[in-house]
Amino acid sequence: MGEPVIRVEHLKKSFRVKGSFLEKKQYVRAVNDVSFSIEKGETLGIVGESGCGKSTLGRTILKIYQPEEGHIYFEGTDLTDLSEKQMHPYRKKMQMIFQDPYASLNPRFTVGEMIAEPMEIYRMYGRKERMERVRELMEVVGLKPDHIQRYPHEFSGGQRQRIGIARTLALNPEFIVCDEPFSALDVSIQAQIINLLEKIQDEQKISYIVVAHNLNAVRHISHNIGVMYLGRLVEIGPAAKIYSEPLHPYTKALISSIPAADPNSAGMMDRVLLEGEVPSPINVPAGCPFSTRCKYCTEKCRERMPELAEADGRKVACVLFQS
């Protein structure tokens, strides 16, 4: 196998918290020492508590935020210190699908103009070929090419999400970060979008990072899953392994709280909720970030952050699984 499409090493990103003059400077550690790689044509699903740094991770990999420490490699090239100008050719290959299909489309442009725009920016194809390509893309994402002259408000939420995807695909990207691509949509449209992303991946061998809170949807689309907690990657490995036998105590809690769409199953009131003090990303606990809420926590856990280590076909950062 060649170089992975994306490889990140010890990635770090913090934000400064403004306090009054007298207080000492404080930081939110949004992404803390994260490393992984994604092969061609594969999906890495990222899950974790809200505020744990998933969006920040996606944005830092695309260099929307400049990483503070660590490296980002795209097909073996180190992007970390490239200038905006040097990034230009890579921006085309690395794209993002946003959560809100309403906000990300310009209401004054027709669908055709909107899908053509990225190709114009990168001066791809002549005018006539471009329009052909627009029609082709509309077909790929399941829109009627006859609707090329329509405006965004004339489409439903799911169709608008497809317009966004067609725009993203226009540049033939090799890697796409999808940040909550379906959470605003009803389940039937979610299913259509998942089918579409999978079909495109199988045909064009694109790699994805998919961030989503709907764990069933993430399971369906991902080959590998990374579980984040408080800026750290605490478990990563094949989706089937992580869902059937989660090892990290946080992953266990997460997988067990998936609500069943079935009123006959045990209800929420019977479910074990995470107890203990929710740690703040402003004052990250020393040692394991999950130690304040973990029922297996020992003295050792509070002393040092456990390293990600191989265990049963995946990697886990927990003292219970260190050799």
Added chain:
Amino acid sequence: MDSLHRELLKVENLTVDFSTKQGTVHAVRGVSFQINTREIIGIVGESGSGKSVSMLAVMNLLAGNGQIVRGSIRFDGQELSAAGKKTKAEKRTHEKMMRDIRGREIGMVFQDPMTYLNPVLKIGTQMTEGIRKHMKCSRAEAHQRAVKLLEQVGIPSPEQRLKQYPYEFSGGMRQRIIIAAALACEPKLLIADEPTTALDVTVQAQILKLIEQSVKGMGVSALVITHDLGVVAELCDKIIIMYGGEIVEQGTVKEIFNETKHPYTKGLLESIEKVEGERTPLHYIPGTPPNLLLMNHGCTFCNRCDKAMKICREYKPAVTVFSEEHSCSCWLYCRDNAQQLVEEQEKERRDSHG
């Protein structure tokens, strides 16, 4: 109905139109439902089916181009519908009454938290102002209350967080702040539009528990709009299913899941991804949503329904009642009355034309 559960909100025949350049959008078309005290109702339906607009109409918060054309909204003995309020003075007194009700008697969580948080004000300022507006208390007391509420919705370091601006929070944190603010004044009714979509399942469980505890403890009722059928199955007593501006089915959670009647509801339930999900294509409802600019004669779902019959395209199905709570509008269940229904609708059409 026992004394614990008395009627709190009763919406009848609510009809909302928007005027646009393309014509009149008939977004909500004769919606009727009721919520009792200490009850949690879930509203589920297609994107664009009128869920948010119905709730905004209840709150008198429709966009400028929208209006309630018909219908009544009775809340705790008062009429809230602005239908028929024509003169400026009437509208002004009505809006004044609504301003007292919003926030204090009805707490709201909107679909997009960013639109309702002021981006240039610190979160703490926004929360304490809200609390002081509705509850007579000092600034320090309001601040204490805000800190406690943030803790309740699981936001750590609340003292520091109150000093931050909305953009400094993750999507899910903003949503939790809005929920905290909505519960701050202990309302009688909580209307929450997609309260947990931006939240992971563990925080979601925490928020659902908070809503449930408020209902059990403070005697709040809740109307929760969501796409997440898992949330509905766990949290709600009853479910309302909307499609194309209409309620197509409603009933208790068990009735909707175990004795599903409407073809749209069936399609929706079949589209849920299962955890075991392998990479086989998922089921979905083919076709496109109805054009809300048109008032079609038949069933709104007929162009996508795999059970559609000839009558479905030409006449509206009547509401068939299956139990005290469970009802559905679909021709599959009202064929026996077809002749009478067709005659009634023919007469209505003649009357409206002549």
